[in-house]
Amino acid sequence: MKASDLLVACLEREGVEHVFGLPGEEMEDLLFSLRDSEITFVPVRHEQGAAFMADVHGRLTGDAGVCLSTLGPGATNLLTGIADAHLDKSPLVAITAQGGLERLHQESHQAIDVVRTFGSVTKWNTQLDSPDIVHESVRKAFKVAEYEKPGATHLELPEDVASEETAVRPMEHRDQVPVAAPNPDALERVKSVLDEARKPILVVGNGVVRTHATARLREFVDATDVPVVTTYMGKGAISDVDDRSLMTLDSGASDEPAEAIAESDLVVTVGYDIAEHDPADWNPGQTRLVHVDSEPAEVYEAYDPDIEIVADVGRTLRHLTDWCRDVDSSFDSEWYADFRDRIAIDIDREPADESPFTVRTVLPVLREVMAADDVLISDVGSHKMAIAQNFPTYEPNTCIISNGFASMGIAVPGGVAADLTTDSRIVAATGDGGFLMNAAEIETATRMGCEFTIVLFNDDDYGLISEKQIDHTGEAFGTELSNPDFVEFAESFGVESYRPESARELRTALQTAVEGGLSLVEVPIE
Ligand SMILES: Cc1ncc(C[n+]2csc(CCOP(=O)(O)OP(=O)(O)O)c2C)c(N)n1
Ligand SMILES: [Mg+2]
Numbered sequence: 036m037k038a039s040d041l042l043v044a045c046l047e048r049e050g051v052e053h054v055f056g057l058p059g060e061e062m063e064d065l066l067f068s069l070r071d072s073e074i075t076f077v078p079v080r081h082e083q084g085a086a087f088m089a090d091v092h093g094r095l096t097g098d099a100g101v102c103l104s105t106l107g108p109g110a111t112n113l114l115t116g117i118a119d120a121h122l123d124k125s126p127l128v129a130i131t132a133q134g135g136l137e138r139l140h141q142e143s144h145q146a147i148d149v150v151r152t153f154g155s156v157t158k159w160n161t162q163l164d165s166p167d168i169v170h171e172s173v174r175k176a177f178k179v180a181e182y183e184k185p186g187a188t189h190l191e192l193p194e195d196v197a198s199e200e201t202a203v204r205p206m207e208h209r210d211q212v213p214v215a216a217p218n219p220d221a222l223e224r225v226k227s228v229l230d231e232a233r234k235p236i237l238v239v240g241n242g243v244v245r246t247h248a249t250a251r252l253r254e255f256v257d258a259t260d261v262p263v264v265t266t267y268m269g270k271g272a273i274s275d276v277d278d279r280s281l282m283t284l285d286s287g288a289s290d291e292p293a294e295a296i297a298e299s300d301l302v303v304t305v306g307y308d309i310a311e312h313d314p315a316d317w318n319p320g321q322t323r324l325v326h327v328d329s330e331p332a333e334v335y336e337a338y339d340p341d342i343e344i345v346a347d348v349g350r351t352l353r354h355l356t357d358w359c360r361d362v363d364s365s366f367d368s369e370w371y372a373d374f375r376d377r378i379a380i381d382i383d384r385e386p387a388d389e390s391p392f393t394v395r396t397v398l399p400v401l402r403e404v405m406a407a408d409d410v411l412i413s414d415v416g417s418h419k420m421a422i423a424q425n426f427p428t429y430e431p432n433t434c435i436i437s438n439g440f441a442s443m444g445i446a447v448p449g450g451v452a453a454d455l456t457t458d459s460r461i462v463a464a465t466g467d468g469g470f471l472m473n474a475a476e477i478e479t480a481t482r483m484g485c486e487f488t489i490v491l492f493n494d495d496d497y498g499l500i501s502e503k504q505i506d507h508t509g510e511a512f513g514t515e516l517s518n519p520d521f522v523e524f525a526e527s528f529g530v531e532s533y534r535p536e537s538a539r540e541l542r543t544a545l546q547t548a549v550e551g552g553l554s555l556v557e558v559p560i561e
Contacts, residue, residue, distance in 0.1 A: 038166035039064035039197040041205065042130075042190075043072045045173035048205040051101050053077050053092070053455055054130075055085035057112075059105020062132035064197040077455070077483060079448070080475035082109050086116020086129065087445045087473070088452035091412065093125035094435055095456055097211075097245070099180040099188075103130045107145030110152070115442055117187045118156040122310050122439035123268065124241060126185035128176045129153070129160075135195035136164060153189045160189035166201035174206040182212045183246065183329040184308075214246070214329045217346035217354055224342045225303075225325055226358055232301035234370050235261050238284070238317075241268035241439075242306020242328055244431040248349035249273075252305065255356045260368035262375075264292040266311045267423045267438040275382075275427035281371060282378050283423045284312050290424070291381075293317045295374045303327060304340075306348050310439040314338035327351050382425045386538045390559040394421035394492050397541065397558055401490065402426060404546045405462060408433060410453055414446035414465035417498035418560075422464060433459075444472035447489060451476055454485040460549055461487035467518050468497045477528045480553055488548040489530075491521055494560040525555040534559070 089100030120127035326340035450463035501511035533544035
């Protein structure tokens with residue numbers, strides 16, 4: 036078997052259905068091997084789009100998404116999306132072609148040291164310098180990308196190795212390695228602090244959604260009435276219609292979730308990554324802190340847990356639920372009612388009659404026209420903050436936000452990947468800045484027959500940055516944009532497009548868009 040055929044056979048063995056990528060000369064063997072396989076190759080318009088697609092596929096399924104590029108410039112274009120998967124803990128396998136081994140010791144056309152370049156954004160990576168290591172390397176790439184905490188891995192396939200023959204064959208795909216059960220001594224210590232607490236609160240992160248511990252979390256909340264604040268990436272772990280949900284942490288300390296945390300007498304974080312929100316913004320410090328996660332806490336004086344349980348998050352929650360039921364533990368279930376009331380009022384504002392709208396007032400309409408299991412993918416900017424605070428989420432993995440690496444440009448390629456990998460209806464919400472970074476992937480979407488809705492919040496500005504500058508200094512610089520006519524732009528790709536100008540048109544446009552095929556709704560924003 037040729038090494039490129041073997042690599043593709045290994046991908047098939049891992050259950051890969053899509054490879055997102057952009058061709059180059061040095062991957063000719065690999066491309067033809069893909070052509071002759073069961074896998075669908077999805078050609079993209081910029082490698083960053085391919086990496087974001089693989090990233091979002093990984094977030095939604097737990098199985099590594101696969102992206103492919105050529106050497107040099109193709110590989111460096113992939114880097115941002117790979118870094119996003121790395122810091123957002125999304126399983127991703129990147130494959131890059133490379134020049135032949137005989138020329139890599141020299142200065143050479145398009146050749147840079149991609150393995151070293153990707154070293155800081157991957158859990159593991161290697162060069163396939165012999166066809167005989169392809170089977171083990173692919174298995175390892177998937178195993179390492181998918182085990183807790185997931186992330187990116189990378190394989191580099193030199194052009195000459197790709198065409199060499201080998202006798203080795205694909206290794207079996209194995210289920211993900213389970214995370215250990217909680218340590219009994221640590222559990223006892225947590226029980227004793229729970230025993231003393233009257234007003235405990237949970238801070239729930241991506242780890243709960245990622246490890247499918249949502250049902251366990253909800254059982255714990257039902258048994259105890261302990262309120263929950265989620266991170267951006269933990270959205271949907273508890274349904275936001277539940278009165279025990281205190282919605283989503285902001286980046287400042289002045290919002291209701293952070294105020295509730297400050298008033299609690301015990302904080303238990305579950306599946307929380309400090310890459311998402313700096314604990315200095317929400318951790319009151321003097322309150323007792325318990326860390327439940329698949330990995331130990333980072334060492335940081337603003338986040339210094341009294342007790343850590345490093346174990347499977349769902350099993351830990353189940354132990355604690357059983358114990359709370361056994362001892363009939365009683366916590367105060369009244370103390371957070373006022374926070375909940377304020378949050379409920381905040382997420383229900385009506386849009387203005389005429390555009391320009393605000394993101395916050397558009398979101399209730401968007402929520403209304405989307406079903407509980409439709410998926411919203413947010414780009415990064417001021418609209419993302421509003422989505423985190425004002426878009427109630429009911430089910431896990433139905434509000435996808437990048438909040439570790441927090442890179443602009445994820446929404447449109449994310450929409451492509453989500454549409455190709457799930458049966459859900461998809462909405463990709465984006466700002467004008469992030470949209471134009473990867474708007475070329477609309478062509479990928481139309482070519483692949485994707486159906487999703489792009490909601491484009493247009494303020495002709497890098498809005499979040501000017502907001503922050505104005506907060507700090509009273510003025511903004513370097514943020515103003517002039518945009519094309521987005522409706523004409525999208526229509527030139529054959530995409531059904533709308534620009535509502537009244538509250539009534541907004542509702543009709545959003546409703547029609549989410550029920551139709553590939554569409555764009557440009558929402559003029561103040
Ligand atoms: C790739 C990348 N570049 C720069 C930033 C810094 N940044 C964060 S939000 C933002 C502005 C986003 O503007 P837009 O997409 O229009 O959204 P808005 O804030 O206006 O809602 C910028 C430049 C980033 N997060 N990612
Ligand atoms: Mg903007």
